[in-house]
Amino acid sequence: MKSPNRAIILSAGQGKRLLPLTETRPKCLVELSGKTLLAWQLQRLEAAGVEEVVIVTGFRADAVAAEIERLDLKLAVRLAFNPFYSVADNLASVWIVRELFDREVLLLNGDTLPGPGIVERLMEAPPAEITVTVDRKPGYDADDMKVLTDNGRLLAIGKTIEAYDAESIGFLRFSTVGAAKFRAAVEHALQRPEGLKRWYLSAIDELARSGVDVRVQSIEGLQWGEMDFPADVDNLMKLSAAWVKEPVKA
DSSP states (O other): OOSOOEEEEEEOOOOGGGTTTTSSSOGGGOEETTEEHHHHHHHHHHHTTOOEEEEEEBTBHHHHHHHHHHSOOSSEEEEEEOTTTTTSOHHHHHHHTGGGOSSSEEEEETTEEEOTTHHHHHHTSOOOSEEEEEEOOSOOOTTSOEEEEETTEEEEEESSOSSOSEEEEEEEEEOHHHHHHHHHHHHHHTTSTTGGGOOHHHHHHHHHHTTOOEEEEEOTTSOEEEOSSHHHHHHHHHHHHTTTTSOOOO
């Protein structure tokens, strides 16, 4: 059995920046070259040997459930509903499934499209309490989740940090120890007044700054994409079109 064999996908949001494309469906169900974004994610995870996936749903949870029924998957998939999806950021989605951070686990953003090799590269990364996948490029914009690294260690992560040399693609791996520390950080963050408006990666930032072993795994040279704006959909359509005729590989 490969480890981690459990993955959590955060797919509660509607994706309002993609309207009207997401008027009646969450952005994880936007179709890319004949498959939904969620289908691409699940098939990548299955091909890499992941056996269990838990999807945190919110907007149009019924449509996500119908998509799971439609797909022919061997891995076990179950849903966890986040009733706060319209008033909270993704830290609350992690809180909904906090009990699942009791072992090694993968955590994937619902709007990240991983290409061939990315899941395996993260799973095969050197041991660490928490591992964050990163990519590097010549320039970064305001919406990028920026990362500052030092010899493989993550020093800081956030959209507004002033010093950075990489970006997070929204895909993490936790050891059993790291998962427990992350769960505790999430629970603590949601006790603060601003907790509902925070990203879960702000908890990763706090853990790294406190000395927790947070490492990065570069996926430079591999294909991936993120879906936030209409232009992203066009880019992901082009990216995924090249994968359609190939067997889905991790």
